[in-house]
């Protein structure tokens with residue numbers, strides 16, 4: 425319990441997330457000196473491995489997050505059990521496992537993949553021999569198999585357990601529900617709810633203030649993605665704490681229902697903009713050169729608007 429007490433003490437100091445986000449901003453601004461100073465501060469406060477390149481903390485009770493490179497990881501760890509949601513890449517998973525083993529070094533009871541993308545599932549291989557099961561939506565497993573074959577990825581470790589609509593697991597004194605609300609970011613995105621702690625991992629169904637990747641090659645659907653966010657709003661509540669797959673520079677990887685509503689607005693405005701642009705006879709290539717934001721959703725910024733435009737034109741043409 426030493427690690428837990430350390431985390432909690434540092435959470436109480438409150439400067440932690442401020443430091444973390446200052447670090448992100450420093451990274452993006454290219455100020456190496458500031459970045460190094462902030463990194464040192466974070467390490468001191470968390471008492472993590474002195475070479476730590478990652479960030480982790482508790483969110484509620486024994487549920488926390490971890491982030492280094494790739495989609496944010498969620499976890500629960502106590503003497504009764506350990507569950508991990510998403511695995512980034514092998515080196516990142518190894519770092520997380522080292523930290524979780526300070527809390528419980530027996531085994532990892534369950535690994536869940538929110539979807540098939542490599543920055544959420546390539547780290548599965550780090551769990552070989554130390555977990556009983558890797559669980560994902562059945563379409564996520566099929567996508568992982570397909571991509572591994574297409575790209576000749578021999579070392580990829582696939583899920584060995586799947587679900588279709590809903591699954592409930594009781595591990596680590598927690599009730600963990602997996603929900604599937606249809607195609608969104610891909611056709612196999614699971615939403616994971618740590619019910620007692622009321623923490624939800626949205627995977628890449630949430631890009632916080634950052635242009636999303638909409639993977640049409642894996643069955644993504646913008647219109648249904650909007651319905652998924654509606655179902656998210658009616659299934660969870662204002663007290664629910666959400667983990668997001670990705671966020672833009674300076675924006676949090678944790679949030680609440682207001683952020684879900686804001687992203688729903690982005691997708692709605694994207695569909696409207698796509699329909700209006702097509703009606704006005706605008707060529708996709710032309711639009712990709714000129715558009716810098718989606719009208720009505722100015723908070724979504726940065727690079728990658730062309731991925732949204734490609735996806736909306738593809739969807740509306742079909």
Ligand SMILES: [Zn+2]
Nearest residue numbers: 539541609628
């Ligand atoms: Zn993804």
